Structures are given as C-alpha cells and as structure tokens.
Amino acid sequence: MENKKKVAFYTLGCKLNFSETSTIARSFQDEGFERVDFEEVADMYVINTCSVTENADKQFKQIVKKALKLNENAFVAAVGCYAQLKPEELAAVDGVDLVLGATEKFKITDYIQDLSKNDMGEVHSCEIEDADFYVGSYSIGDRTRAFLKVQDGCDYKCTYCTIPLARGISRSDTMEGVIKNAKEIAEKGIKEIVLTGVNIGDYGKGEFGNKKHEHTFLDLVTELDKVEGIERLRISSIEPNLLKNETIDLVSKSRAFVPHFHIPLQSGSNDILKKMKRRYLRELYVDTVHKIREVMPHACIGVDVIVGFPGETDEHFLETYHFLNDLDISYLHVFTYSERDNTEAATMEGVVPKNVRAKRSKMLRGLSVKKRRAFYESQIGMQRTVLFESENKEGYIHGFTENYVKVKTPWNPALANTLHEIKLTHIDEDGSVRLEFVGVEV
The missing domain is CATH 3.40.50.12160 (Methylthiotransferase, N-terminal domain)
Structure with a gap:
C-alpha cells in the first residue's frame, strides 16, 4: 500500500x-x-x-x-x-x-x-455495565521491558476512586491467554515482563461478572515462572490483602520473579483507611512487610500513599508519617487527594485545604528520598544482576537490578537490553548507583 x-x-x-x-x-x-x-x-x-x-x-x-x-x-x-x-x-x-x-x-x-x-x-x-468482556494486551517495542495485562476492572468500592466507573467490573484473562502472550513476548527477545492490571491480586474472575475464580493469582505466578525465555518477571502494584504469604514464598524461591513489590497503603491511620473503605487495616500491612523481609531481606518495597483525604487531621497525617518512617520500606509514591465527581469522598466533610495537602505531600516526598537513599546504601558492595535500558542519557546507560536499584555506567550501545552480573560500588550525585562488572553476560 x-x-x-x-x-x-x-x-x-x-x-x-x-x-x-x-x-x-x-x-x-x-x-x-x-x-x-x-x-x-x-x-x-x-x-x-x-x-x-x-x-x-x-x-x-x-x-x-x-x-x-x-x-x-x-x-x-x-x-x-x-x-x-x-x-x-x-x-x-x-x-x-x-x-x-x-x-x-x-x-x-x-x-x-x-x-x-x-x-x-x-x-x-x-454504560460501564456493558464493559464485561476482556481484551488481553501487552506492550512491546516501547521499552526494554514489556507490560503484560492479566486483569481489568475492579470490584472494590474505595470512596476516592473512579476506576470502577471508568473500567467496570473485575475480570481476567484466561490462564492460556496470559501464557500465550508471555511466550510471544519471550520470542521477541524481551528480557523482562511486568504483570499489570487494575487489581491484579484479584486475578481469576472470569468474564460477564462471573465472581468465581477459575484460577488464583498464586496459580498464575506459578505457571508464568515456568515459561522459558523470560529472564525476569515483576509484579506491579498489588493490594496488601491480596498479596498472600504463599505468593511471597513463591517469589522468594522463584526462577524468574524478582524481589520487588509495590503495595498500596494509602494511609497509615486506621480511621482514614475505614473512611476510604480499604479492605485491610495497618496491622495487616505491617505483617505483609515483615513477611517479605523475613524471606527476602534485600527486596525492594514501594508504597502508594494519599495525603489530604477528607477528615485527615494533622494527627492522622502524623500517624501516617511515623508509621512509614518506622516501616522497613524502600520508596513512596505520594498522591495528593483530589476530588472526583461521582465518588463518595467528594461529598465528605472535613475537606483539607489545598495548601495543607501540598505541605503534607512535600513532607512525604522528602521521606521517600530518605527511604530510597537508605535502601540504596544498604545495597552498596552487593553483587546483583542488572538489565540495561536502551537509551543514551547524557553519556550514560541506565538499568535496574532485580531489586529495583537504578544503576548507571558510561554509554555503551552493546549493553542495551542485556543482563550483567555487577557489583554496586557507590551512589552518584544524581542518586543512581555506580557499578563495576564482575562477570560475563548472563
């Protein structure tokens, strides 16, 4: 044509x-x-x-x-x-x-x-009720890693969230569909797959509102771990109440799953968690982090948190701040609460002024920098595997270790999309970690 x-x-x-x-x-x-x-x-x-x-x-x-x-x-x-x-x-x-x-x-x-x-x-x-069928997706060609969609929609009713209104009910790809897509990605020479969805821990619900789980998330990760040709599998954001001990154990012994978890918390105050209609309390979150640390001491643990939710007093916020400060986590994604039409939270009393939201957000972002720095420092001197990206950024090539430490070394196009054994040597001014090669390509 x-x-x-x-x-x-x-x-x-x-x-x-x-x-x-x-x-x-x-x-x-x-x-x-x-x-x-x-x-x-x-x-x-x-x-x-x-x-x-x-x-x-x-x-x-x-x-x-x-x-x-x-x-x-x-x-x-x-x-x-x-x-x-x-x-x-x-x-x-x-x-x-x-x-x-x-x-x-x-x-x-x-x-x-x-x-x-x-x-x-x-x-x-x-009408969003009509969004009851599933379309499998994955991204390739845009990055060194592929995003593989395994689930869509959400049945949770968090009071601040529009995603159920935008994406409909929770529904999943079939096990065969996910494995087929994973094999296609592997055949294209992509080294890492990131599992993605709206609520991936809820994996297994069929189409047309079938609430029965054909398979569980644990079944899914067990089968994916067997797919040949994939060097790395990474679980993206997963709800703390759906990240079971069995899954954590599987990741700790896995061939391909990497020790990196991103677990939304949203608030360190049980009062606020209840107002948000989250399906856990802070005690469960602590148990989950402790379990990960017990079997994978060097795992990277990322946290989502929302500041300025209606009714969040200074005391509630400080409760969240201290909770996160005391918890052995690696970084934060901080979201400033903003009102959304047709959500329960938009009509709640106790609206937090915008300038207070901004101040709280700044404090938690500062805490995130401190946490990430401490995590990176704990990794200096360690031997890790890095997957290099394919971009030349100001004369350097960047990559990530299996436990999500960002590293850099002088640009060499031959390194793009390759895995190498490296030793982490020191933290650079820009916050990324410098390295020395200790082995041959893996």
Whole structure:
C-alpha cells in the first residue's frame, strides 16, 4: 500500500494504559497504518487518557494542541478512562474528532471510515455495565521491558476512586491467554515482563461478572515462572490483602520473579483507611512487610500513599508519617487527594485545604528520598544482576537490578537490553548507583 496513513499515540497514566496503547497500535498496523512517534507529523493522533491525575482535562487539551500544531488537519481521537467518564467534555475540546469509551477503544479502527475532520467530536461510549468482556494486551517495542495485562476492572468500592466507573467490573484473562502472550513476548527477545492490571491480586474472575475464580493469582505466578525465555518477571502494584504469604514464598524461591513489590497503603491511620473503605487495616500491612523481609531481606518495597483525604487531621497525617518512617520500606509514591465527581469522598466533610495537602505531600516526598537513599546504601558492595535500558542519557546507560536499584555506567550501545552480573560500588550525585562488572553476560 503506497502512501500509508500515519498514526501516532500518546499515553497518559498507568502501565495498564501503556499495554493497551500497544495493542491498539498493533490493530492500526494490521489495517495498513504506519506507526510514528507523537512528535512526528501524522494523519491521526490517538490519545489514551487517564482519570487519576487532577489536571487530566488540562493535560489533554495541551496534548491536542501539540498534535494539531504538527498537523492542523490531523484526525484526533481520545480513548481510555477519562474518555469513558467525561466523553462530552473531551468531545467539546477544539480539534477532537472522536471519543471512545471503555468497550469501544479496542475497536477504534471500525470507527474510522475516513480521516476528515468533524465539526464536533463524535462520541461512542457505553454504560460501564456493558464493559464485561476482556481484551488481553501487552506492550512491546516501547521499552526494554514489556507490560503484560492479566486483569481489568475492579470490584472494590474505595470512596476516592473512579476506576470502577471508568473500567467496570473485575475480570481476567484466561490462564492460556496470559501464557500465550508471555511466550510471544519471550520470542521477541524481551528480557523482562511486568504483570499489570487494575487489581491484579484479584486475578481469576472470569468474564460477564462471573465472581468465581477459575484460577488464583498464586496459580498464575506459578505457571508464568515456568515459561522459558523470560529472564525476569515483576509484579506491579498489588493490594496488601491480596498479596498472600504463599505468593511471597513463591517469589522468594522463584526462577524468574524478582524481589520487588509495590503495595498500596494509602494511609497509615486506621480511621482514614475505614473512611476510604480499604479492605485491610495497618496491622495487616505491617505483617505483609515483615513477611517479605523475613524471606527476602534485600527486596525492594514501594508504597502508594494519599495525603489530604477528607477528615485527615494533622494527627492522622502524623500517624501516617511515623508509621512509614518506622516501616522497613524502600520508596513512596505520594498522591495528593483530589476530588472526583461521582465518588463518595467528594461529598465528605472535613475537606483539607489545598495548601495543607501540598505541605503534607512535600513532607512525604522528602521521606521517600530518605527511604530510597537508605535502601540504596544498604545495597552498596552487593553483587546483583542488572538489565540495561536502551537509551543514551547524557553519556550514560541506565538499568535496574532485580531489586529495583537504578544503576548507571558510561554509554555503551552493546549493553542495551542485556543482563550483567555487577557489583554496586557507590551512589552518584544524581542518586543512581555506580557499578563495576564482575562477570560475563548472563
């Protein structure tokens, strides 16, 4: 096909969105489109939106402007979580031609008869109850590691969260589907797979609202560990009440799973956890961290935490701060609470002023820097395996050890996407760790 139409993609939000963008991009390539970078002139731009960031609409408008600056006649489509929650709002943005909700985004090529601009954005979005089928996805070609989607949607009713409204009920890929995708990724020479989903510990619920678990998350990781050709498997964010001791034990003895866990906490105060309708209390979180440390002393443990939730007093916040300070964790992802339409928390009393939210966020970010530094220092002198990325950043190549220590060494293109035995020597000014090679490529 001569003069192939060009399509470019921009992804906001989580690893799950990246895996789905990749799948959508492959469907365009199957239809004869050529995929180009978002910075290039294209006939069509697809923006995969996110509903979690506070400035989602502002960010979206800037990205649309950027696309139309590259080609004022380009066809612009919005898909993803924000497109499901606020389709009319996105369709009204100047230059947007098509908005697709949760069930339609994977059928995007069906909606493109021609790429002429519309006077007004055309909306195809479903009632979220209709999002009851599962589409498997994985991302390749964008990074050294692949994001493999194993689950979608969520049955939890956390009072601050719009994800169930944007993605529907919890449902999973079949075991066969996940293993097939993992093997495809391995065949492409990718060394690391990150398992992703909205609530991956809930893996096993079938389609159409079937609440019965065909398989458990433990079954899934057990089978994935046997797939040949994958050097590393990493579990992304998993709820503390769903990270069972058996899974932790399996990771500790595993061939491919790495000692890195990211476990949302959200608050160190039981009062606030109850208001958030989280499904655990802080005591369970402590037990989970202790269990990991017991079997994997050098594991990396990341934590999500939200500051400024309605009703969070100074005492509640300090309770969270001290709880995290005393806990043997490695880093924090700090989120400043922001009101979301159609959530229970948006109508709660005890609204925390924005400047107080910002101050608390700054304090926890400072604690995160301290925690990461202490974790990195504990690793100096240790022998680890590093997987190098493929980017030249100011004359250096970066990579991550199995337990998620970020390392760097002078740029050498031959190192890209390769694994090496290294010794961690010292921490550089930018916070990454320098290394010396101690072995041959593994």
